[in-house]
Amino acid sequence: xxxxxxxxxxxxxxxxxxxxxxxxxxxxxxxxxxxxxxxxxxxxxxxxxxxxxxxxxxxxxxxxxxxxxxxxxxxxxxxxxxxxxxxxxxxxxxxxxxxxxxxxxxxxxxxxxxxxxxxxxxxxxxxxxxxxxxxxxxxxxxxxxxxxxxxxxxxxxxxxxxxxxxxxxxxxxxxxxxxxxxxxxxxxxxxxxxxxxxxxxxxxxxxxxxxxxxxxxxxxxxxxxxxxxxxxxxxxxxxxxxxxxxxxxxxxxxxxxxxxxxxxxxxxxxxxxxxxxxxxxxxxxxxxxxxxxxxxxxxxxxxxxxxxxxxxxxxxxxxxxxxxxxxxxxxxxxxxxxxxxxxxxxxxxxxxxxxxxxxxxxxxxxxxxxxxxxxxxxxxxxxxxxxxxxxxxxxxxxxxxxxxxxxxxxxxxxxxxxxxxxxxxxxxxxxxx
Numbered sequence: 001x002x003x004x005x006x007x008x009x010x011x012x013x014x015x016x017x018x019x020x021x022x023x024x025x026x027x028x029x030x031x032x033x034x035x036x037x038x039x040x041x042x043x044x045x046x047x048x049x050x051x052x053x054x055x056x057x058x059x060x061x062x063x064x065x066x067x068x069x070x071x072x073x074x075x076x077x078x079x080x081x082x083x084x085x086x087x088x089x090x091x092x093x094x095x096x097x098x099x100x101x102x103x104x105x106x107x108x109x110x111x112x113x114x115x116x117x118x119x120x121x122x123x124x125x126x127x128x129x130x131x132x133x134x135x136x137x138x139x140x141x142x143x144x145x146x147x148x149x150x151x152x153x154x155x156x157x158x159x160x161x162x163x164x165x166x167x168x169x170x171x172x173x174x175x176x177x178x179x180x181x182x183x184x185x186x187x188x189x190x191x192x193x194x195x196x197x198x199x200x201x202x203x204x205x206x207x208x209x210x211x212x213x214x215x216x217x218x219x220x221x222x223x224x225x226x227x228x229x230x231x232x233x234x235x236x237x238x239x240x241x242x243x244x245x246x247x248x249x250x251x252x253x254x255x256x257x258x259x260x261x262x263x264x265x266x267x268x269x270x271x272x273x274x275x276x277x278x279x280x281x282x283x284x285x286x287x288x289x290x291x292x293x294x295x296x297x298x299x300x301x302x303x304x305x306x307x308x309x310x311x312x313x314x315x316x317x318x319x320x321x322x323x324x325x326x327x328x329x330x331x332x333x334x335x336x337x338x339x340x341x342x343x344x345x346x347x348x349x350x351x352x353x354x355x356x357x358x359x360x361x362x363x364x365x366x367x368x369x370x371x372x373x374x375x376x377x378x379x380x381x382x383x384x385x386x387x388x389x390x391x392x393x394x395x396x397x398x399x400x401x402x403x404x405x406x407x408x409x410x411x412x413x414x415x416x417x418x419x420x421x422x423x424x425x426x427x428x429x430x431x432x433x
Contacts, residue, residue, distance in 0.1 A: 016082055026040050029095065060075050073258075088334050176326055184271065187291070198256050219243050362389050379432045
């Protein structure tokens, strides 16, 4: 009986998700010009946030010191993600779908006689969200009321597409290049191969990480045992900072593994959905170009700006797109970068841009700090936040360096700067994790 009560109590903590679904439902293009829909989204925002925060402890697996590995991704992370989505759903007035790819006001050479766009600018058929045969723009053009199934399908896509590659806030292709067009069978085959390889690499690197963490003398002791190194004061001083490398690599591989798992689930829905679901609710045409890698080879980065997947306005400073994942770029831009830019707008365009960079990184740090704290205990040093805030300061220094010298931070010296700073900032955070 006690076990059943705990399950029911935990399930009651997900009431916030129902409120979030209501907010997302009224973001459908059909409600785009409705004042009532906007007020509903805005009204549910504080309710969603309060329910998500107040129920975080109810939903946790206990004891929390033994279930950090589950509370971190499934509970505290989901809480913060829901809060960000609620803020975006409540305050954003922008169209969800990119008007250049879905709805055109005027008939162009890419439209048929019904005023519906046949192809998107990148050449791909724009029917993934729209059932394949009849596109959303055609429905809007003919002023037809979308069915409940179509609206539910839109809601599911909106909630479970964190990168939003078909939205108006989609990252530019210079930041997240689209994948090649391949068949579903080939995509599944490649994803399975990638999953197996990542699992193998993860186990090896995680073994190294655990060895570093559990050895009485830390990294220094492990290196001495494995490579029979002589005592060295320099090595003893620098060795602790090497712990960031394997732990960060493990995190990257784990995120990739989760991405592969969710991709396979989504492909299954696209394959089986049309066979069992009503036509209005069934997914449309599957498009492999919307599944680019989560990471753009961060090990090739030679500056902080490259590594942290630079904002749009920093594209002029650097030429490549190597860097960390951009899964939650929308959260960071909407809740961190944009408010900071607005607050510093009176001080000029450049000050606003720099504040935007710092605000984005500070918010990212608080994001990560929250999901750790909510799953364990408060870190009074805020070491996780400092990883991102310190990186933001470093990015500003790189911009200033570019303006003063006319040269970009890069090359071998850029790599040394990047990895030394990340190791210095990340080591205290790893110790707390």
